[in-house]
Amino acid sequence: MNAKISIDNLIEIVRTGGKIKTGVDVYNSKGILLLDKDILVEKVKILEILKDNGIKSVPVNTVFNGGLWDGNGNLMNVNSDGLIDFEDPDKQIILEPVIESPETDSIFPDVATNEIEMRLLEIEEIKKQATKKYYDAKNSIKKVLADIKNTGGQFDYVEVEANVSDLVDFLVIADNPFSYLTQEIFSYDDYLYNHSINVCAIGTAVVNRFNTHFSGVVDGLLKGHTPDIYNPFEKEGKNQNPSYVTYYKDELSDISLGFFLHDIGxxxxxDEILNKQGRLTALEFEEVxxxxxxxxVDLLDKxxxxxxxxxxxxxxxxxxLYEGEERCYPTQAHHTRIxxxxxxxxxxxxxxxxxSKRCYKEAINPINVVTQLFRTYAKKDRMLQYILHAFVKSIGIYPPGSIIYLRNGQMAYVLESDGPLVIPFTDDKEKTLKYKPDPININTSGIEESRKVDSRRSVKAPKDVYDMLPPYIKEITARS
Ligand SMILES: [Fe+2]
Ligand SMILES: [Fe+2]
Structure with missing residues (x-):
C-alpha cells in the first residue's frame, strides 16, 4: 500500500491510541526532514508539529515497512484513496479521503507519484549537506597547504585528522556525494583542493566497498596461494595477519587521511610547472x-x-600496477609490492x-573513464579486477541529482544511479518539456537505443543547465 493520508485523520488515529509509521521520510517544502521514515509515531504532538509546518497529508508506504495500527494493535488497511478499513468490521470507520487540490502541500502538485517528489527533495537535502562538508574540507586542505608554505613545512596534523574523520563519517552515509559539486576549475590551487577531497571521497568509498564485498574472496584466494594474487603485506612482516578484512578495518581512518594528503608534496x-598547460619537458616531469x-615524504618527516x-x-x-606500466614512479617500486x-x-x-573539467579541457564522461580503467588494468591481475569492481559499485557513475544526455539529445535528471533511473525533462532539441514525464530506467531491456545514455557527453550539474530545468526541479535546485 502506498497512500497519502490527511494529517487530521492521522491525528485522530493516534489520539485514539493508534500508531503510525510512514515508511517514507517526510520533508517540508524547503527540504527539511520533519519525520523520519522509521519512527513509530505514538504521540499526537509529533503530528501537530507536521501540521504546523504546513503538511496537510502524509504518505504511508507499507512496502517500506510503513503502516497504521489501531488502539488494539491491529494493522489497518488503507486503500489508494486514503480510505481506512479496520480489520475488525465492527470498528469500521471510513475516514475522509485526501482530496488533492492545487492548494495541497505538494510543491509539485502534478508530479506522477509521491515517491518522486520525496526523492527530489531527499537528493537536494544530501546535496546541501555535501556542499557544507565539501567547503569545510576545502578550508582544511587550504590551511594545510598554506601552513606548509608559511612555515617551511609544518602543518597541524591533529586538526586535519579531525576534519578528515568528520568528512569520512559523512562519506559513509552518502556514496560519492561530491560529484554534484564538480565545476569548471581555473586555477591549479583550486584544482588541488578539489582533487584532494575527491580522491579522499572516491578512495574511501572504494575501500569500504572492497572491505564489505570483496575482501573475503581475496582472502580465500590468498590462502590458496593463487599465483596471480599478490600479498603486499609480506614485506611488512611482523606476523601481520595476511587478511584484507582485518588489516583494513584497523587502518581505515589512516587510509582516508592518506588519500586526502596524497598530493601534499x-x-x-x-606554480609555473604546475600551471603549465602544454606538455611538460623531461626536466619538468622529473620535478613533478x-x-x-x-x-x-619529506613533509611527513618534517x-x-x-x-x-x-x-x-x-x-x-x-x-x-603491472609489469612494464609506463610513466610510473618511484621506478624502484615493484607492482607486486604496492x-x-x-x-x-x-x-x-x-x-x-x-x-574533472579544467579551463583547458572538457570533463570526460565517467563511463568512458571507467571503461578505460578496465581496459588498462582489469586483465593485469585478479586483485585489480576486484578493486575495479569495487570501484564501479561504489562511485555511482551517474550520481543522483546529476544531469545526463540521452542519445536522442534529450536531457535527463538522475533520480537513482542504479539503472540509472532518470526523468527526461527536455525534448531532443533540448527544449524544456511542458509536461512532467514518468521516470524511465535506462538499463531496462527493451529500452530503445536512442534513449540510452550518450557517453560522449559529460555529466553536468543542474546549475550548469539551470535555464533549461523544468519548474519542479528548478524550485528545489540552487542556481549556483
Ligand atoms: Fe593526485
Ligand atoms: Fe600525485
Missing part, C-alpha cells in the same frame, strides 16, 4: 614526479609523522583527473 613544486616520493599507511599512499600513488590502498588511490586519482 605538490605545494613544493613551482618528486611531489610523491621526495617532497611528500612533521615527525611515522604512519606507514599515509607514507605508502604518498610514496606509491603513481607506482606501476599496498591495496595505494592502488586504490592511484585509480581514484586517475578517475578524478579525467572526470
Amino acid at each position: 605538490k605545494i613544493i613544486v613551482s 614526479k618528486k611531489h610523491s616520493y621526495e617532497y611528500g 612533521n615527525h609523522l611515522k604512519n606507514s599507511v599515509i607514507r605508502n599512499i604518498i610514496n606509491y600513488h603513481h607506482a606501476p 599496498p591495496l590502498y595505494a592502488r586504490i588511490c592511484k585509480l581514484a586519482d586517475i578517475y578524478d583527473a579525467m572526470t
Whole structure:
C-alpha cells in the first residue's frame, strides 16, 4: 500500500491510541526532514508539529515497512484513496479521503507519484549537506597547504585528522556525494583542493566497498596461494595477519587521511610547472614526479609523522600496477609490492583527473573513464579486477541529482544511479518539456537505443543547465 493520508485523520488515529509509521521520510517544502521514515509515531504532538509546518497529508508506504495500527494493535488497511478499513468490521470507520487540490502541500502538485517528489527533495537535502562538508574540507586542505608554505613545512596534523574523520563519517552515509559539486576549475590551487577531497571521497568509498564485498574472496584466494594474487603485506612482516578484512578495518581512518594528503608534496613544486598547460619537458616531469616520493615524504618527516599507511599512499600513488606500466614512479617500486590502498588511490586519482573539467579541457564522461580503467588494468591481475569492481559499485557513475544526455539529445535528471533511473525533462532539441514525464530506467531491456545514455557527453550539474530545468526541479535546485 502506498497512500497519502490527511494529517487530521492521522491525528485522530493516534489520539485514539493508534500508531503510525510512514515508511517514507517526510520533508517540508524547503527540504527539511520533519519525520523520519522509521519512527513509530505514538504521540499526537509529533503530528501537530507536521501540521504546523504546513503538511496537510502524509504518505504511508507499507512496502517500506510503513503502516497504521489501531488502539488494539491491529494493522489497518488503507486503500489508494486514503480510505481506512479496520480489520475488525465492527470498528469500521471510513475516514475522509485526501482530496488533492492545487492548494495541497505538494510543491509539485502534478508530479506522477509521491515517491518522486520525496526523492527530489531527499537528493537536494544530501546535496546541501555535501556542499557544507565539501567547503569545510576545502578550508582544511587550504590551511594545510598554506601552513606548509608559511612555515617551511609544518602543518597541524591533529586538526586535519579531525576534519578528515568528520568528512569520512559523512562519506559513509552518502556514496560519492561530491560529484554534484564538480565545476569548471581555473586555477591549479583550486584544482588541488578539489582533487584532494575527491580522491579522499572516491578512495574511501572504494575501500569500504572492497572491505564489505570483496575482501573475503581475496582472502580465500590468498590462502590458496593463487599465483596471480599478490600479498603486499609480506614485506611488512611482523606476523601481520595476511587478511584484507582485518588489516583494513584497523587502518581505515589512516587510509582516508592518506588519500586526502596524497598530493601534499605538490605545494613544493613551482606554480609555473604546475600551471603549465602544454606538455611538460623531461626536466619538468622529473620535478613533478618528486611531489610523491621526495617532497611528500619529506613533509611527513618534517612533521615527525611515522604512519606507514599515509607514507605508502604518498610514496606509491603513481607506482606501476603491472609489469612494464609506463610513466610510473618511484621506478624502484615493484607492482607486486604496492599496498591495496595505494592502488586504490592511484585509480581514484586517475578517475578524478579525467572526470574533472579544467579551463583547458572538457570533463570526460565517467563511463568512458571507467571503461578505460578496465581496459588498462582489469586483465593485469585478479586483485585489480576486484578493486575495479569495487570501484564501479561504489562511485555511482551517474550520481543522483546529476544531469545526463540521452542519445536522442534529450536531457535527463538522475533520480537513482542504479539503472540509472532518470526523468527526461527536455525534448531532443533540448527544449524544456511542458509536461512532467514518468521516470524511465535506462538499463531496462527493451529500452530503445536512442534513449540510452550518450557517453560522449559529460555529466553536468543542474546549475550548469539551470535555464533549461523544468519548474519542479528548478524550485528545489540552487542556481549556483
Ligand atoms: Fe600525485
Ligand atoms: Fe593526485
